[in-house]
Amino acid sequence: MKNIIALAFIALFAVSSAFAQGYKVGDKASGFKLKNTDGKMVSLSDYPDAKGFTIVFTCNHCPYAKAYQDRIIAIDKKYKSKGYPVIAISSNDPEVNAEDSFENMIVRAKEKGFTFPYLFDETQDICRKYGATRTPQVYLLEKKGGDLIVQYTGAIDDNSQDASKVKAPFLTNAIDALLAGYSPEPSFTKAVGCGIKLRETAK
């Protein structure tokens, strides 16, 4: 009887966590294996030497996301060698906007000279797991033991319009904090962005 109650409790917990609104700071993040614009599959386990990752949900069509892509390239260049490479993911449904097709992702990656993988989350599973709602949105993960712990989530910085007027570079401050052995503060920020439209799941 005790076992049944425990089982019911676990089932209930599983259901509620499945409906929870994605990862929060401190949560264990899921790894993934997704197709890159060069045609190869990329997995976080391909980076044994990384201390962590900047996962950025971005896309082709969103002006806000595009406005940040040069900054993301700069962040990748600066922090890859320090152990925090950028991994960009597009979870957008090409059915909603053809600009977000895999073929157009290849074009965008070449055009901008992305120094990081630009992965296509075709099933939107990773977007659902992470709870990303808009582009651009970042999740800073730190490797701890065998786990990936979410240490910061939200905006890249506090000025989407003008990189030269940024007062608080939230993401790089957070990476610097982790590199120095501290917890990022703030660890959660908000920003305007384009909604990621999720397809209805089979019921």
Add this chain to the structure above:
Amino acid sequence: MPGKTLLLFLLLLIWQSTYAQINEGNAVHVVNYYQLEPYLQKSNDTIYLVNFWATWCAPCIKELPAIKSVEQKYADKKFKVLLVSLDFPKELTSRLEPFIKSENITSDVFLLDDPNQNSWINKVDANWSGEIPFTLIYGKKFRESYFQTFTFDELDSIINLKLNLP
């Protein structure tokens, strides 16, 4: 001499009224969050619909006609639509203003030019993550947030209910 002054006065009046006419209609008010805030907190008998959108946001553009139709349907009621654009300020004259003209938008339009989004998004609504479209519908006794793209029927039934119409 007094006749001349009167003529001048009359000319000034005419000039002023034409000038005022040009300025009415759908001029965009460029504001920071501090300047916008009073419009999110009015306390009178009117029901306010505040829609956060941008010309670059496809689902926002999709729901604008629904908002416009509801605005027209309840034009003689205590109901007011405010459109808060999050377009890039540098695209005010090249993109936002032409769009408002071509779509014949007559609602009050604000361009929120306030880059520190992390500070004002929470002030609008703590549950809002920042994705648009986002719609706030409020009156003296209620305040509701909608994270969705509206159809006319959905919006119509909400406003109908809020206006307490039979």
